[in-house]
Amino acid sequence: LDVGPLRVNLRTRSAAIAGAPLRLRTLEFELLAELARNAGKVVGRDRLLDRVWGLSFAGGTRTVDVHVATLRKKLRDYGMG
Numbered sequence: 001l002d003v004g005p006l007r008v009n010l011r012t013r014s015a016a017i018a019g020a021p022l023r024l025r026t027l028e029f030e031l032l033a034e035l036a037r038n039a040g041k042v043v044g045r046d047r048l049l050d051r052v053w054g055l056s057f058a059g060g061t062r063t064v065d066v067h068v069a070t071l072r073k074k075l076r077d078y079g080m081g
Contacts, residue, residue: 001036005080008036017078027052028071 001008005018008029015022015032024032030052035043045061048068053059 003036003039008033017080031067
């Protein structure tokens with residue numbers, strides 16, 4: 001999946017920005033992949049919870065907010081955003 005300078009490789013479970021590899025934890029990668037699959041669309045917290053964390057996750061939507069904030073910081077650190 002290519003979104004601007006971001007490349008997400010679902011097969012190798014890796015991501016890079018302008019060729020620079022991103023160091024992501026498993027959940028961060030899953031979140032980034034789901035957002036990249038839906039680039040240009042609004043993806044609600046409930047959908048992210050379902051697709052990334054799974055139906056059995058008992059936590060709330062605040063979990064999504066925290067992880068998205070962490071992911072945004074990492075992307076900014078690599079010059080995206």
